[in-house]
Amino acid sequence: MKKYIMALDQGTTSSRCIIFDKGGNIISVVQREFPQIFPREGWVEHDPMIIWSTQIAACTEALLKIGGSWDEIYGIGITNQRETVVVWDRESGVPIYNAIVWQCRRTADRCQELSEMGLAKTIKQKTGLLLDPYFSASKAEWILNNVEGARERAERGELCFGTIDTWLIYNLTGGKVHATDYSNASRTMLFNINTLEWDDELLGIFNIPKSMLPEVLPSSHIFGYTDKGLLGAEIAIGGVAGDQQAALFGQCCYNEGELKNTYGTGAFLLMNIGDKPKINDSGLITTIAWGLDGKVTYAFEGSVFVCGAAIQWLRDGMRVIESAADSEYYASKVKDSGGVIVVPAFQGLGAPYWDPYARGMIIGLTRATSKYHIIRATIESMAYQTADVIDLMEKNASIKVSELAVDGGASANNLLLSFQADILGIPILRPECIETTALGAAYLAGLATGAYSSLDEVKKNRSIEKKVLPERDTEWRNEKLTLWRRAVERCLNWK
Numbered sequence: 034m035k036k037y038i039m040a041l042d043q044g045t046t047s048s049r050c051i052i053f054d055k056g057g058n059i060i061s062v063v064q065r066e067f068p069q070i071f072p073r074e075g076w077v078e079h080d081p082m083i084i085w086s087t088q089i090a091a092c093t094e095a096l097l098k099i100g101g102s103w104d105e106i107y108g109i110g111i112t113n114q115r116e117t118v119v120v121w122d123r124e125s126g127v128p129i130y131n132a133i134v135w136q137c138r139r140t141a142d143r144c145q146e147l148s149e150m151g152l153a154k155t156i157k158q159k160t161g162l163l164l165d166p167y168f169s170a171s172k173a174e175w176i177l178n179n180v181e182g183a184r185e186r187a188e189r190g191e192l193c194f195g196t197i198d199t200w201l202i203y204n205l206t207g208g209k210v211h212a213t214d215y216s217n218a219s220r221t222m223l224f225n226i227n228t229l230e231w232d233d234e235l236l237g238i239f240n241i242p243k244s245m246l247p248e249v250l251p252s253s254h255i256f257g258y259t260d261k262g263l264l265g266a267e268i269a270i271g272g273v274a275g276d277q278q279a280a281l282f283g284q285c286c287y288n289e290g291e292l293k294n295t296y297g298t299g300a301f302l303l304m305n306i307g308d309k310p311k312i313n314d315s316g317l318i319t320t321i322a323w324g325l326d327g328k329v330t331y332a333f334e335g336s337v338f339v340c341g342a343a344i345q346w347l348r349d350g351m352r353v354i355e356s357a358a359d360s361e362y363y364a365s366k367v368k369d370s371g372g373v374i375v376v377p378a379f380q381g382l383g384a385p386y387w388d389p390y391a392r393g394m395i396i397g398l399t400r401a402t403s404k405y406h407i408i409r410a411t412i413e414s415m416a417y418q419t420a421d422v423i424d425l426m427e428k429n430a431s432i433k434v435s436e437l438a439v440d441g442g443a444s445a446n447n448l449l450l451s452f453q454a455d456i457l458g459i460p461i462l463r464p465e466c467i468e469t470t471a472l473g474a475a476y477l478a479g480l481a482t483g484a485y486s487s488l489d490e491v492k493k494n495r496s497i498e499k500k501v502l503p504e505r506d507t508e509w510r511n512e513k514l515t516l517w518r519r520a521v522e523r524c525l526n527w528k
């Protein structure tokens with residue numbers, strides 16, 4: 034009877050449901066967008082009830098679309114926008130404030146204050162994270178300090194804290210289960226990734242009562258069952274992971290040293306670093322990739338602020354292309370970038386440069402430069418930035434990477450993938466199913482609910498649509514990387 038696994042992909046702009054068969058093929062997809070709330074400049078919120086209603090609507094619709102029945106579903110996997118915080122009343126399930134979204138900068142001053150108190154190091158050592166408003170802790174603290182009566186209620190044990198996975202689990206189980214998984218817990222800045230416990234010192238720093246926190250469980254685990262009154266069936270919730278970690282799982286990066294890059298608006302690189310956190314001062318985040326079979330796997334995470342966004346800039350700002358896909362066509366009109374380097378440091382630079390004052394730059398122009406060279410150089414910038422992050426990861430993990438799995442919108446660009454292979458000197462693999470985030474959640478759920486008996490069985494599903502091999506030698510690579518790094522130096526500290 035059981036054939037499918039249902040993945041709930043609760044993202045920043047939409048709630049989606051994807052139903053997969055056991056082979057990892059997409060059977061049904063439904064997407065519901067929801068409003069973004071910007072109460073002030075730099076503040077971003079979502080309505081938690083709308084997150085929930087769009088998500089549950091997507092689930093029922095996805096099943097309806099294929100005329101399926103709940104009996105055919107092995108279980109539900111959840112993957113979610115990370116770090117976003119909801120606080121709600123334990124009894125009524127009513128949120129006391131909107132969800133504060135990961136992008137929200139309202140606690141920047143508070144994080145600055147903590148940094149001035151010298152707490153960045155402790156936080157890094159315990160959580161693997163950089164002291165930044167991005168993560169959940171300062172957002173939860175803000176809610177408790179700013180919603181009338183919240184702190185007293187929290188101290189009386191009346192409130193629940195959760196990231197979006199926790200909020201969905203609570204609602205799916207009719208309020209019975211208050212839990213999260215290791216990967217999401219590791220983004221809160223309250224969870225000690227060495228001891229695998231909520232950390233009393235961090236809870237003290239952020240003034241968060243422990244009674245609010247969810248139970249932390251493995252990512253592949255039966256968290257509970259859907260409330261019968263909700264769907265008319267009790268379906269196991271068997272997998273939970275934050276979106277980037279789920280993508281790593283969906284890309285089958287199960288061994289130390291395996292990594293994936295998601296080329297989206299920005300780029301997200303995650304590398305499996307095995308069972309030790311390897312916390313370091315390089316600016317790379319250490320995070321929990323997943324908990325599975327009684328153990329936890331860690332990952333390095335590095336991001337590039339402007340990746341596919343540079344292609345959007347060519348389209349909307351420079352107006353030299355009409356669509357993102359055109360970039361490949363124009364770039365292929367020239368054999369190389371003609372010595373042009375584009376550094377898209379529109380919002381400063383992240384790893385390994387860490388310079389908020391860096392600004393974008395086009396350098397190496399000559400009378401022979403055409404717009405095709407600039408378009409090509411912009412595509413190449415995505416590969417260079419990726420190479421910089423991978424280089425940092427290799428050094429800090431003492432691991433040599435042997436291939437790169439890719440996904441995200443810009444991974445459709447074959448010229449990018451060829452250049453990436455050349456600049457890294459390793460094969461680039463693009464999977465058949467680029468919905469790796471949802472697929473990862475489905476795999477985690479499938480492992481807990483008997484759809485798969487082992488990771489090896491899951492891995493058999495892996496189907497590579499395109500494998501791009503490097504065609505250049507080390508000398509070429511070093512020359513190119515040297516030129517890129519010389520260009521980056523010239524755009525730093527532009528204030």
Ligand code: ADP
Pocket residue numbers: 296297298299340341342343344345357358359360361441442443444445446
């Ligand atoms: P996000 O999830 O961050 O919104 P997506 O994974 O949907 O991003 O990818 C969208 C990004 O990919 C956009 O920034 C777009 O410019 C870029 N993109 C899409 N198709 C191409 C392409 N063929 N070549 C280069 N960039 C592309």
